[in-house]
Amino acid sequence: MVEDEQVVDWERAKVITLDSGYEDSKLQGMIENRDVAFLADGRHLWQEPEARQYRNTSLFYNEEGEVFYKTEEQDFIQLEYRGYDKSRKSQRFGFPKSRKDRRIFRIACSENPRIFPRISRQSKKFRREYRRRTAAERINGRLDRDFRFEDRSIRGLAKMDLFVSMAFLIQLAFACAKVREQETAHLAAWVV
Structure with missing residues (x-):
């Protein structure tokens, strides 16, 4: 696809x-x-929920991409995401500011690309971009549910383009009617 x-x-x-x-x-x-x-x-694919060691270092990580530093006293300190290092293709992590330790640790994305993608799951950028997907999914859900696209077999890209365009025009017409009635809440709803 x-x-x-x-x-x-x-x-x-x-x-x-x-x-x-x-x-x-x-x-x-x-x-x-x-x-x-x-x-x-x-996806959660690990059988055991515990953290794994990164190479032969004091760094450990879990399946969610959270990274921890193991101290000599066997305590685990969760590190904060500090950005993507494009030149080294790695994610950077550092101690929380309250610890006053300015060291930066890098974990190569090649260690486990599923857990350490270019945009970390710990970053604000991931959450912002992922919210865009959910907005598109809501629109796709409306097409499937309200216009019954999931119950139809539409063959050909030109036909599908026409059907989707008409569905969007209908949705916009309902939204325009609501704006004219000065109802700005729930513009995507079918009831005028």
Whole structure:
């Protein structure tokens, strides 16, 4: 699906956001090889919920991408995400500001690309971009449910384009009618 040139404009794409069902290292690699960031909500695949050690360091990480520093006293300190290092293809982590330790640790995305994608799940950018996906999913849900697209077989891209365009025009007409009636709440609702 994603390889189809008509589905994705690779020249303009900066981020592809998918739900956890599409989380796959092969798909992620194919997308990131085109210099596009891959965002997918993580699936829980580990049998044990404990943290794993990063190489032979004092760093440990869990499946959610949270990183911890293990002290000599065997205490775990959760580190904060400090951004993506493009030159080293790694994520940076540091101690919370309250600790007054300015060390920065890097974890290579190649360690586990599913857990350490270019845009960390710990970042504000991930949450912002992922919210965009949920907005698109609500629109897709309306098309499927309200216009019954899930019950139909529409063959051909031109027909599908026509049906989707008509559905959006109908939704906009309802929204315009509500604005004319000075009802600005629930513009997507069908009742005028």
